[in-house]
Amino acid sequence: MRKIQFFDTTLRDGEQTPGVNFNTKEKVQIALQLEKWGIDVIEAGFPIASPGDFEAVQTIAQQVKKMTVTGLARCQKKDIDRAYEALKEAVDPQIHVFLATSDVHMQYKLKMTREEVLASIKEHVRYAHSLFEKVQFSPEDASRTEKGFLLEAVQTAIDAGATIINIPDTVGYSNPTEYGAIFKSLIENIHSEKEITFSSHCHDDLGMATANALAAIENGANRVEGAINGIGERAGNTALEEVALALAIRKDFYQCETNIVLNETKRTSELVAHLSGIPVPKNKAVVGDNAYAHESGIHQDGVLKNPETYEIITPTMVGVTQNSLPLGKLSGRHAFNAKLEELGYQLTDLDSKEAFKRFKRLADKKKQITDKDLIALLADQSREE
Ligand code: KIV
Numbered sequence: 171m172r173k174i175q176f177f178d179t180t181l182r183d184g185e186q187t188p189g190v191n192f193n194t195k196e197k198v199q200i201a202l203q204l205e206k207w208g209i210d211v212i213e214a215g216f217p218i219a220s221p222g223d224f225e226a227v228q229t230i231a232q233q234v235k236k237m238t239v240t241g242l243a244r245c246q247k248k249d250i251d252r253a254y255e256a257l258k259e260a261v262d263p264q265i266h267v268f269l270a271t272s273d274v275h276m277q278y279k280l281k282m283t284r285e286e287v288l289a290s291i292k293e294h295v296r297y298a299h300s301l302f303e304k305v306q307f308s309p310e311d312a313s314r315t316e317k318g319f320l321l322e323a324v325q326t327a328i329d330a331g332a333t334i335i336n337i338p339d340t341v342g343y344s345n346p347t348e349y350g351a352i353f354k355s356l357i358e359n360i361h362s363e364k365e366i367t368f369s370s371h372c373h374d375d376l377g378m379a380t381a382n383a384l385a386a387i388e389n390g391a392n393r394v395e396g397a398i399n400g401i402g403e404r405a406g407n408t409a410l411e412e413v414a415l416a417l418a419i420r421k422d423f424y425q426c427e428t429n430i431v432l433n434e435t436k437r438t439s440e441l442v443a444h445l446s447g448i449p450v451p452k453n454k455a456v457v458g459d460n461a462y463a464h465e466s467g468i469h470q471d472g473v474l475k476n477p478e479t480y481e482i483i484t485p486t487m488v489g490v491t492q493n494s495l496p497l498g499k500l501s502g503r504h505a506f507n508a509k510l511e512e513l514g515y516q517l518t519d520l521d522s523k524e525a526f527k528r529f530k531r532l533a534d535k536k537k538q539i540t541d542k543d544l545i546a547l548l549a550d551q552s553r554e555e
């Protein structure tokens with residue numbers, strides 16, 4: 171089976187979330203948890219960005235033993251030198267060099283011609299390769315880059331020594347059909363004596379970051395980049411936990427394996443939410459609090475009979491102790507009785523019917539009925555009888 175490598179950029183692109191600022195201690199804590207989760211490559215930061223980022227990348231490079239550690243660098247010698255200084259003690263260092271290739275970025279941001287961009291890629295990837303065995307190159311805004319020029323830029327990077335090509339959908343503009351086709355075409359048309367790793371890097375501006383990453387995998391990418399809980403610039407990055415679960419639950423379709431330790435997923439998500447200060451939305455796929463909660467009577471009844479009726483992910487698989495059946499106005503008798511039993515009540519048929527009526531009246535006035543509400547309701551009922 172094909173192996174998909176997981177590249178985590180929570181500490182670099184994830185930290186570009188407005189308001190998020192991890193200190194070195196926090197970054198190390200997250201890095202060590204990511205190692206437990208089974209991440210293959212960690213992007214620890216952007217060493218030239220600040221002394222703090224340099225220190226964090228260097229500390230992670232020194233402490234991490236199993237993951238490849240990478241740092242970001244623009245196509246500038248000073249960035250590459252700084253990344254080298256930060257990463258040189260890593261067991262398995264990698265550099266990540268990038269330069270924009272779309273017309274809009276070249277014209278307005280870089281003020282460079284296509285020829286100048288190609289020359290810069292050649293010069294800087296070659297320089298990076300003189301310091302690092304593993305060089306990743308990203309043509310920034312690849313999905314909005316003219317296809318012929320994208321191939322030229324990628325081929326230039328490969329000829330200069332890059333063995334990892336990352337295709338960023340920088341502004342979350344692409345869709346699965348289009349993004350997948352970029353990988354297919356590049357893989358079919360590049361020339362290289364060495365094996366090239368193709369990597370996806372998606373943003374979620376149109377809500378398609380996970381779908382795009384999976385489309386890349388379907389079309390030959392064997393590495394996926396993203397961040398825990400999907401944090402990152404603007405609408406965020408691909409949520410890696412979503413890709414991990416999609417590949418695991420739909421192994422029949424994707425036919426891929428990963429090194430991800432699935433039952434560390436919830437713990438990893440909670441740590442990142444806590445240290446970033448960005449809470450996980452309740453309805454977030456895989457790691458949201460409601461992802462394993464069933465509220466309606468029909469669903470609760472099904473789940474009590476067999477969880478597979480409404481659960482495609484077993485909660486324990488991702489490290490969630492158990493599913494929950496919150497009681498509200500849509501809940502049915504089956505879940506209500508199960509709750510009474512859990513609380514230690516053994517009611518006669520008649521009493522339980524009366525209790526259920528009272529519960530429904532209360533549930534019409536209150537969004538969710540807690541254990542405390544039920545205990546009070548039953549106490550009132552037996553006082554009045
Ligand atoms: O989204 C992007 O283009 C990036 C690059 C630096 C890889 O994060």
Ligand code: ZN
Nearest residue numbers: 183338340371
């Ligand atoms: Zn990005």
